[in-house]
Amino acid sequence: MVSRTTGSMGTPIPVCTCGRWLLILCLLLGLVVPNRTQECTAAETDTVQLTKDPTTAVLYSLALPGLGQYYTQDYWKIPLFTGVCATTIVLFFYNNNQYNTEAAAYNEAVAGGLSSAVIANLKQRREAFRDNRDISGAVFLTAYVLAAVDAYVGAHLYDFDVSDDLSVNIRPDLRTLAGLQVSVRW
DSSP: OOOBBBBBTOOOOOOOOHHHHHHHHHHHHHHHHHSOOOOOOOOOOOOOOOOSSSHHHHHHHHHHHTTTHHTTGGGGGOOOHHHHEEEEEHHHHHHHHHHHHHHHHHHHHHTTTOOOHHHHHHHHHHHHHHHHHHHHHHHHHHHHOOOOOHHHHHHHHHOOOOOOOOEEEEEEEEESSEEHHHHHHH
């Protein structure tokens, strides 16, 4: 005869503890409780049809800064991007011409053996025009890239609804289990 605490070979049989029975009970109750998931009543769509194509907006903006904003109908941004780009182009070429003039004068002063004060002054002016030229180029490139990024974002958000018709409805959920339902209307 085999007892409950020892097996046929005399080895002890582990007795199920309270924790093990509780785990088994929880697993069995999980099979009994009805599973509730959110039901999707809206038609399922994989893609959103955009009115304005972002690629076209970027290409327009890269062709001429401000043209992408015209395409996305952000008319107030056109003078900003066009003005910054046009101004920095003019400043770039002005500073580049002045830099070349000052560089030639500096080279002549060094070759002619002028005083060190004159040479230092010409060198300082040459470097100032070079720095201004480089800053103008950096500002132009930044405005050029920002115009393209703004056109891209503007095309994506063209159809975005910004009306004041937003609401939240909180009410009790009257299913089998107690709960709270939150509905957000866009």
